[in-house]
Amino acid sequence: METIASRPLSLTKTPFHYCPGCLHGVAHRLIAEAVDENGLRNVMTGIAPVGCSVFAYKFFDFDMAEAAHGRAPAVATGIKRARPEMHVFTYQGDGDLAAIGTAEIIHAANRGEHISVFFVNNAIYGMTGGQMAPTTLPEMKTTTSPYGRKVDDMGHPIRMCELMATLVAPYYIERVSLLSPADIIKAKKAVAKAIKYNKEERGFTFVEIISTCPTNWGIDPIKARDWAKDNMLPFFKPNCFRDRGEGVE
Amino acid sequence: MSKVLMKGNEAVAEAAIRAGCRLYFAYPITPQSELIEYMAKMMPKVGGTFIQAESEVAAINMVYGAAGAGKRVMTSSSSPGISLKMEGISYCAGAQLPAVIVNVQRGGPGLGDIQPAQADYFQATKGGGHGDYRLIVLAPSTVQEFADMAADALDLAYKYRNPVMILSDGMLGQMMEPVEFRPAKTEEEVQELAKQHENWCICPNEDGVNRHHHEINSLEIDPLVLEKHVNNLFVKYAEIEQHEVRCEEYNINGDNEILCVAFGTASRIVKSAINDLKTEGKSVGLIRPITLWPYPYECVARALHKNVRQVYVFELNKGQMLDDVKIAVAGRCDVKFWGKVGGIIFTPGEIKEKLLECF
Incomplete structure (x- = not known):
């Protein structure tokens, strides 16, 4: 019998603790597969954020650091500069990266740090129980925008890829989603490209991954994906914003 | 080596480099700016890393990363900037990371002024950041001692895997005095220092029985595990109290x-x-x-x-x-x-x- 799929070596045997229907597990797997495929498992290190994926350091089977909320790009900078022989990525959610950690992500990108950033955007704070995120859509209800996000009062959602694309240094910026099997295959390509560029020391790579939060959105996982397709993707359009390896500016 | 006349801010930077510090992350603030400027000038000459961070917060988290990778690392600031670093200092203490933080104190509270003061004693010795932790705090009184403490602080930080603060002030930072430096560590010695910590730090791995999974982390979500972790920290602190008191x-x-x-x-x-x-x-x-x-x-x-x-x-x-x-x-x-x-x-x-x- 031929094994055609198995657990990536870069994942530990620790079961994911995520809610039913959550897509963090899929995102973790894509990263782990890409690390395995690039033969980087022994020189890879990841930075876990604060948020639902705070325990990511238990799930990846290589050295990991857990950062303070939003500080993962600074921690990644410190590790990469201290040990250039290591390959470093951060894994961050929308609250972590686009609210409390805005300064760290912008400046790590602007310095062109040789790290990869995987930014999982589900438009809500999951771990703390469904509060408004910087990427929460207009009129979307959360526990801290119970009457819907009023843009005149609470501001508009932030499009991080578009913001990052104003910077000169980043080498690769792409937004993908995990909302269907076809989307996951596309996402895998983007994640694998970021890891490959990381291996080749091309520069700063940034992949935004549109995801869902069935638990805090209060809708079942399949409907959550449909909801995200109908509501998130028109605002957060999947796109390759920059790929210097392919001449995309 | 003969004595040279130097500002405290520059002397402590030079001494840190000599003691094997090859990574320095900081943000400009008066009255410590000569320190960051000295590092900007000298780090490239020794193949080290200098980053002017986007904030004090980022700087201390870069320190967290570099210390987590087992390398000798330092940051510096003055009082208001040290307040910003307190989050990261608490994380360093929790994750047992060997970081050195220099505070060239100025008047406070708030923006205060830029003249010398000693008003961060509470912050340095009684917490400052959140949680049950201790910093080793060294207080120099001369430029010579300020410089010597750079090496001592790095040694102590690595001996105990704990952040160490050098609590100086704007007078010691700005004042020029004769200083005699200890011999500089060779590149081989600097490399060797990093190797000593590869049993816990982020570093290259291998397949097979020696494969490691090192975690740089201060999170223990299980209360019983966190209790044990904090108790272990205090066993370490008791050892420091027993062996490292200086006056x-x-x-x-x-x-x-x-x-x-x-x-x-x-x-x-x-x-x-x-x-x-x-x-x-x-x-x-x-x-x-x-x-x-x-x-x-x-x-x-x-x-x-x-x-x-x-x-x-x-x-x-x-x-x-x-x-x-x-x-x-x-x-x-x-x-x-x-x-x-x-x-x-x-x-x-x-x-x-x-x-x-x-x-």
Whole structure:
């Protein structure tokens, strides 16, 4: 019998603790597969954020650091500069990266740090129980925008890829989603490209991954994906914003 | 090596590089800017890393990353910037990371001013960041000592896997004094230092039985595990308290009628007053804590000779060390305090006047 799929070596045997229907597990797997495929498992290190994926350091089977909320790009900078022989990525959610950690992500990108950033955007704070995120859509209800996000009062959602694309240094910026099997295959390509560029020391790579939060959105996982397709993707359009390896500016 | 005339800010930077520090992350702030500028100039020359971070917060988290990778690393700032670093310092303490933080103190609270002060004693020694943790705190009183402490702080940080703060002030940072540097570590020695920590830090891995999974982490979500972790930290702190207390005894003898306690810049001025009084036949001793944590309680207690009728604490703040001195004295003698704030430094004449009131 031929094994055609198995657990990536870069994942530990620790079961994911995520809610039913959550897509963090899929995102973790894509990263782990890409690390395995690039033969980087022994020189890879990841930075876990604060948020639902705070325990990511238990799930990846290589050295990991857990950062303070939003500080993962600074921690990644410190590790990469201290040990250039290591390959470093951060894994961050929308609250972590686009609210409390805005300064760290912008400046790590602007310095062109040789790290990869995987930014999982589900438009809500999951771990703390469904509060408004910087990427929460207009009129979307959360526990801290119970009457819907009023843009005149609470501001508009932030499009991080578009913001990052104003910077000169980043080498690769792409937004993908995990909302269907076809989307996951596309996402895998983007994640694998970021890891490959990381291996080749091309520069700063940034992949935004549109995801869902069935638990805090209060809708079942399949409907959550449909909801995200109908509501998130028109605002957060999947796109390759920059790929210097392919001449995309 | 012969002595050179240098500012404290530059001397501590040079000494840190000589002691094998190859990574430095910081943000500009007066009165420590010569330190960051010196590092910007010198780090590229030794193949080291210098980053002017986007904030103090980012700088200390870069330190967290580099320390987590087992390399000798330092950051520096002045009081308001140190407040910003406190989050990261707490994380370093929790994750048991060997980081060195230099505070060139200025007047506070808030933006305060840019003159020398000692008003961050509480912040440095009693917490500052959240949670149950301790920083080793070294307080220099000369440029020479400031420089020497760079190496000592790096050694202590790695010996105990704990953040160490050098608590200096704007006077020590800005003042020029002769300084003699210790020999610089060779590149081989610097590499060797990093290798010593590859049993816990982020570093290249291998397949098979020796494969490791190192976690740089301060999160323990299970209360029983966190309890054990914090208790273990305090076993380490007890060891530090047992082995690393440092203080200077100045003119301490059985004739002392007054015992002064002062640290850093303040202690220099107290020494001048003591010398002056000595010529007038009045005996005053000084305990100068060099480690502010662990605090030299025993040294203060031992110096309470039978003729001492007054303990006098002098600080450039409103009496932040006073409670520690009272703990040491334990009611055996009256303890007075006098200090100046706002970045104003007292004079030997003012100290002498205060002491004469006790004779």
